[in-house]
Amino acid sequence: MGLPVRAAKAAFLRGGAAGAAATLVLIGLGCQQTQPANHGSASPRAPSVPTGHASSPSAATHASTAPTSAPATWPHAAAPRTIPSVRAFTAQSGPGWKPGKNSRVVADLKGPLADEARMTAAELGLRTASGTPRRGDLSLAVAPGQSGGAEGYTLTVRKGSARVTGPATAGVFYGTRTVKQALRSGGKLPEGVIHDSPARSQRGLNLDIARKFYTAGWIEARLREMADLKLNQLGLHFSDDQGFRIQSDTHPEIVSAQHLTKAQVRRIVALAQELHITVVPEIDSPGHLGAVIRQHPDLQLRNAGGTSFQGDVDISKPGSARIVDQLMREYAPLFPGRYWHLGADEYLALTVKDPEASFPQLVAAAHRKYGSRATVQDLATGWLNDRAAVARSLGKEPKAWNDGFFNGGVITPDKNIQVEYWTGRTKWPARPPVEYLREGRKVVNLNSEYLYYVLGQPNGFTYPTGKRIYDEWTPGTLRGTQPISDKKLTGSSRVLGARFAVWSDQPQAQTEQQVAKGIRLPLAALSQRLWDPGKPPLTWSAFTRLADRLGL
Secondary structure, eight states: OOOSSSTTOOOOOOOOOOOSOOOOEEETGGGEEEBOSOTTOOSOOOOOOOGGGGOOTTSOOOOOOOOTTSOSSOOBOOOOOOSSOOSEEEEOBSOOBOOOTTOEEESOTTSTTHHHHHHHHHHHTOEEEOSSOOTTOEEEEEOTTOSSOTTOEEEEEETTEEEEEESSHHHHHHHHHHHHHHHHHHSSBOSEEEEEOOSOSEEEEEEEOSSSOOOHHHHHHHHHHHHHTTOOEEEEEEESSSOBOBOOSSOGGGOOSSOBOHHHHHHHHHHHHHTTOEEEEEEEESSSOHHHHTTOGGGEEEOTTOOEEEEEEOTTSHHHHHHHHHHHHHHGGGOOSSEEEEEOOOOGGGSSSOHHHHOHHHHHHHHHHHOTTOOHHHHHHHHHHHHHHHHHHTTOEEEEEGGGOOOSSSSOOOTTSEEEEOOSSOSSOOOOHHHHHHTTOOEEEOOTTTSEEETTOGGGOOOOOSHHHHHTOOTTOOSTTOOOSOGGGSSTTTEEEEEEEEEOSSGGGSOHHHHHHHHHHHHHHHHHHHHOOSOOSSOHHHHHHHHHHHTO
C-alpha cells in the first residue's frame, strides 16, 4: 500500500532463431517424443500432454501433402520462447507455421471471438475470415469441453496451419499472445501442441493514481503491455489524502483538478475488457480520505485533546459512512468487474498506545452498536464489514488490505473478504500472513519487500529491478523473504495470485515515462512466476534479452 504511515505505499516480425533447443523426453508406447517447455533448462518440467488430446473434432484438418521442396523429414523443434513460458509442449515433426501471403485469421466473426480475431489479424498483418480454415491459416475457436480452465488454451501447429482453442474466450486470447510472441522470438510457431494455463488466477498491476495523476493514454498503454504478459487485473487506487482522481456527480467538490473523466474511465475499462483484464477500483477508508475531509472537515477524526489524524474520518459519525457508501454506489456501474477494494489499512486511531482513552467518542459508538465489551477495534471491524455488505449489494466481491483485519475482538471480519497482504514494514506490529491462511481466508500477495515500486524510494524502499522477483520470490512468499513453509496453505486455491504495486508517495520523483520503464521488467518477472509454478527456465540475463526481443 502507500503511506503517510504506508511505509510510504506495424513491422511485427523480427525474425531470428528459435533459441537453444530444449531437452527431448520420450514418453508412452511407440516412443512418442514430447518436448517439455523448459527453454533449455535441465530441470524437470510439467509433463507434456499427449498430442492425441489436441486432436479433437473441433481441430481443423488439412491436406497432408508437403511442398515438393520441403525435406522428407523435419527435426523436432524446441518450445517457443515466450514470456511467460509455455507450460507443456509436445514436439512433432513438421515445418511449423508462420504467416504467408494468403494466410488468414479464421473465426466466427459474429461470435465471441470476433474481437480477438480482428486484433490478432491486425497485429500479424493478416485478413480475417469466417468459415472453414484453409492450409496456412491461423484459426481460433472456443471449445467448451476442453480442459485447462477459463484461461487455458491449446495451440496446435500441424501441416502448415495453426489453431488455438480454449474452453473460454480468455484462454483463446492468451493463445494468440503466445502466437504473437513466438513469431517475434523465433520467426515461426514450432510444429506440435502446446497445452498452457496459469498457476494463479489473479495476476496484475496495482496503480496509485490518487497521489500522482496518470493520463488515460498512459494507463491504456500499460493495459496493452499487461495483456501481452497474460496479466489479468489492474487495481486502481484513485482516492487518498493527496487527491481524488475520477469525476464525481454525487460529490464533485472532492474531485482534484487533474482527474479522469467518466468517459475516459469507460474507455479504459472497455479496453481492459477487450484485453481480458479486470479493473479493480479502490476507495480506501476509513483512513486515506484526506481529499474528502478537506471538503468535509466535520468528518475529521480528532482525539480527546483535539488533535487531528491526517486522512482519517471519525467512524462514530454517520456522515462518514454515508459519503463513502454514496461514492461506492456511484462508481459501481463504472467498473463492471467482479471486485471492489475497500482499503481499510492504517486507521491511525488503532496505532496509538491506548485507543479507548484517546478516542472516547469511538468507544461510546462501539458500546452502542456492539455492547459494553466492544472496543475501538470492534468499531473499525464493523466499518469494514458494513462496507463489504455494501459492495456485495452492488454485485461486487470485496477485498481489503491485511492491516484492516483484526482478531480477538467482539466483532470478527467477514470471512468472505479477500485479504490483500502487503505489510512488511509498519510502525506497529502486523499479523503474519500465516494467521489469515489458517483462518481459511483467501489471500492475494502484494509483498512490499518485492512488489512495491514507491516513487521517491522513501522509508528504505528501493525500486525493484525484477531480478529479485524472478530469482527469489514465490506466490507463497507473502511477507519478507521467507516463503510460508506449509505448502498446503499457499496453493492456488488459498493464495490466489499477486499484483505489482506502484505507489506515488513522492509524485514528482519520476515521470510517467520513467515509471513505465522502471516497472517493465518487474511486471515481466511477475508474469513468469505467476503463470508457471516451477523454477524459471532461463537465467535472468537470458530472460531480459528475450523481453527486449519481444518488445515487452
